[in-house]
Amino acid sequence: MSIGADSELSAPAIPPPVPKPLEESALRAFWQQFASSKLALTGLVVFGIIALAAVFAPWIAPQNPYDLAQLSIMDSRLPPGEASMDGYTYWLGTDDQGRDMVSAMLYGLRISLMVGVGSAVLACIFGTCLGLFAGYVGGWVEGLIMRVVDLFLSFPAILVALMILAFLGNGVMNVVLAIIVVEWAYYSRAVRGTALVERQREYIEAAECLVLPPRRILFRHLMPNCLPPLIVIATMQVARAISLEATLSFLGLGVPITEPSLGLLIANGYQYMLSGRYWISFYPGVALLITIVSINLVGDHLRDILNPRNQR
Amino acid sequence: MTTWLLRRILQALLIVGAMSVTVFVAVNVIGDPVEVLISPEATQEERARIIANLGLDQPLWKQYLNFVSDALQGSLGNSFVYNEPALELVLSRLPATLELAVFALLIAILVGIPLGLYAGLKPESKASRTIMAGSILGFSLPTFWVGLVMIMVFAVQLGWLPSSGRGETVEVLGVRWSFLTADGLQHMLLPAVNLALFKLSMVLRLTRAGTRETLSMDYVKFARAKGLTPARVIGVHVLKNIMIPIVTVLGLELGSLIAFAVVTETIFAWPGMGKLIVDSIYVLDRPVIVAYLMMIVLLFVTLNLIVDILYSVLDPRVRLESRS
Numbered sequence: 001m002s003i004g005a006d007s008e009l010s011a012p013a014i015p016p017p018v019p020k021p022l023e024e025s026a027l028r029a030f031w032q033q034f035a036s037s038k039l040a041l042t043g044l045v046v047f048g049i050i051a052l053a054a055v056f057a058p059w060i061a062p063q064n065p066y067d068l069a070q071l072s073i074m075d076s077r078l079p080p081g082e083a084s085m086d087g088y089t090y091w092l093g094t095d096d097q098g099r100d101m102v103s104a105m106l107y108g109l110r111i112s113l114m115v116g117v118g119s120a121v122l123a124c125i126f127g128t129c130l131g132l133f134a135g136y137v138g139g140w141v142e143g144l145i146m147r148v149v150d151l152f153l154s155f156p157a158i159l160v161a162l163m164i165l166a167f168l169g170n171g172v173m174n175v176v177l178a179i180i181v182v183e184w185a186y187y188s189r190a191v192r193g194t195a196l197v198e199r200q201r202e203y204i205e206a207a208e209c210l211v212l213p214p215r216r217i218l219f220r221h222l223m224p225n226c227l228p229p230l231i232v233i234a235t236m237q238v239a240r241a242i243s244l245e246a247t248l249s250f251l252g253l254g255v256p257i258t259e260p261s262l263g264l265l266i267a268n269g270y271q272y273m274l275s276g277r278y279w280i281s282f283y284p285g286v287a288l289l290i291t292i293v294s295i296n297l298v299g300d301h302l303r304d305i306l307n308p309r310n311q312r
Numbered sequence: 313m314t315t316w317l318l319r320r321i322l323q324a325l326l327i328v329g330a331m332s333v334t335v336f337v338a339v340n341v342i343g344d345p346v347e348v349l350i351s352p353e354a355t356q357e358e359r360a361r362i363i364a365n366l367g368l369d370q371p372l373w374k375q376y377l378n379f380v381s382d383a384l385q386g387s388l389g390n391s392f393v394y395n396e397p398a399l400e401l402v403l404s405r406l407p408a409t410l411e412l413a414v415f416a417l418l419i420a421i422l423v424g425i426p427l428g429l430y431a432g433l434k435p436e437s438k439a440s441r442t443i444m445a446g447s448i449l450g451f452s453l454p455t456f457w458v459g460l461v462m463i464m465v466f467a468v469q470l471g472w473l474p475s476s477g478r479g480e481t482v483e484v485l486g487v488r489w490s491f492l493t494a495d496g497l498q499h500m501l502l503p504a505v506n507l508a509l510f511k512l513s514m515v516l517r518l519t520r521a522g523t524r525e526t527l528s529m530d531y532v533k534f535a536r537a538k539g540l541t542p543a544r545v546i547g548v549h550v551l552k553n554i555m556i557p558i559v560t561v562l563g564l565e566l567g568s569l570i571a572f573a574v575v576t577e578t579i580f581a582w583p584g585m586g587k588l589i590v591d592s593i594y595v596l597d598r599p600v601i602v603a604y605l606m607m608i609v610l611l612f613v614t615l616n617l618i619v620d621i622l623y624s625v626l627d628p629r630v631r632l633e634s635r636s
Contacts, residue, residue, distance in 0.1 A: 039445075151327060154616055156568035158575065159608060166593045166601055167338045243454045247575055250456045251590055266457060270579075274475070278464050285457035293452040300448060 033305050043297030050291050054109040061103035095268060095280045104265055105287050111261040116242030119179035124234050127187025132218055135195025152185035157244055165253045175254050179241045190233050194226040228306040235299035239292045246288055262288045320620055324613045331609040336379050339598055389599035398599035402585055402607055408478060409584030411489055413569040415500055416507035424512045428519025450513030459506045459579035466502060474499050476581035503580040507573060511565055518561060522554030563619035567612045
């Protein structure tokens with residue numbers, strides 16, 4: 001028995017340290033560590049701006065690209081910087097329907113982010129629950145779950161997604177489903193690994209001695225302590241989900257033409273690439289790239305901070 | 313070792329079996345083949361006759377057994393579009409994909425390992441930081457968009473390299489290859505680099521991480537203390553030890569390269585399996601989809617098996633662990 005525990009026993013009158021300020025300072029320390037990398041900070045700021053732009057797209061886009069009344073076919077395929085018939089300047093040009101590329105990209109970003117973040121979050125919930133369960137229960141259940149996880153991890157994402165969409169057809173919900181199926185295993189594997197280590201700790205033993213219901217032990221005690229690796233994976237997986245959605249949409253198997261994401265915008269401009277009208281594909285690609293890179297920069301730095309092996 | 317191997321092979325067979333059930337159910341339950349195969353104008357009797365002919369009136373498990381016994385004889389039905397046996401069609405496209413994937417893998421290794429080694433040996437230098445930033449870019453860039461930009465720059469604006477097709481091919485052992493002709497190589501360069509980019513970043517990062525870890529090991533310090541030349545320390549002591557994870561990952565990545573070739577092949581109109589499957593999905597050519605998926609599953613399971621075996625040969629610890 002350690003000295004600390006002894007002194008606590010001998011002096012029960014001393015109140016335990018109030019957890020709240022401690023948590024806050026831990027958060028602050030975490031933030032300071034995070035902010036130490038300018039690159040990661042830039043990534044976070046850029047992603048924040050992109051997310052805001054996507055959320056408020058209908059209010060900041062100069063034109064509603066899917067309101068046919070606002071489009072003029074006379075303005076189609078104008079190069080960047082060209083002015084329209086009624087004097088409005090298309091800073092990034094227009095596509096084959098005469099849509100302003102800036103507006104189309106803002107709306108596309110909205111769908112890309114919605115699908116990417118939404119499916120990553122759902123995959124996280126599903127994968128975490130399964131991983132926690134496996135790590136906590138153990139035995140043959142764990143063995144079975146982990147074999148399935150291994151199976152899913154051994155096939156490349158694009159292939160599994162392709163398979164699902166080949167059978168279900170395209171559509172936003174199908175893409176979300178495909179991404180969840182592709183991604184959940186990463187969360188399960190990571191959470192189960194941490195859960196295996198954490199469940200040996202005293203606090204779980206204490207919780208079990210108190211005969212707390214398993215659900216409570218799982219979600220209130222075990223899960224919060226498995227969070228660090230989860231945060232890293234979730235960040236990276238959002239970027240992957242966005243990229244995967246764009247790839248599937250580019251192949252024509254992702255979102256339907258009525259809800260064009262950035263990937264579909266790129267696909268639409270693909271045929272004009274060879275004739276030198278690069279802007280229809282190029283700028284949505286740049287937007288996609290900036291989004292993914294900013295998320296990855298944040299995720300990369302988070303991994304460095306939260307990796308226990310690096311905390312020497 | 314033998315029991316371990318047998319158990320591994322059994323596992324692999326189990327996976328193939330499970331996947332065949334999945335594919336079969338996906339084809340026959342989610343999508344109704346009757347709707348695809350029978351014209352809507354067919355009369356009731358015609359419908360019943362065709363359904364009976366196809367064996368679709370039998371219970372599902374019996375249909376599945378038929379499917380498996382046909383598959384084992386190498387018959388997965390005829391393609392609706394090409395009216396050729398689906399499996400042969402997929403196999404005929406395999407060499408194109410294979411040479412592209414292998415070429416891409418070579419690029420990833422030959423560029424990734426030296427760069428990663430450098431970044432690991434001098435982690436604080438400016439060049440290393442640039443390399444690492446570049447690698448983040450490398451796995452952030454969506455493959456298809458990089459492909460488009462490459463076409464835009466090298467094919468459209470500079471006009472240096474062709475943007476589509478396989479170019480001239482040479483027939484060796486009854487199979488047509490592009491990499492043996494100058495024209496074919498030219499055609500292969502853009503798609504191969506495109507396909508390699510993601511793996512290159514990964515190899516680079518793996519090598520760097522491995523190098524940094526190995527450098528702090530006692531045996532490296534000892535080798536240095538013995539007065540070995542830096543080249544020998546790096547070439548023999550460091551490189552040899554970081555190769556195990558890299559070899560494993562690369563083995564598995566060959567499979568994922570073949571899968572990712574779907575995207576690259578579509579962009580560069582490379583007539584491989586990937587382009588075939590995308591085209592087949594568009595027109596719902598189910599026999600080809602099934603044939604492709606079964607091929608890929610088999611390929612993956614085999615690759616995994618080979619990598620596992622290689623791993624245990626390279627790293628004796630694995631063998632000992634499985635024995636105990």
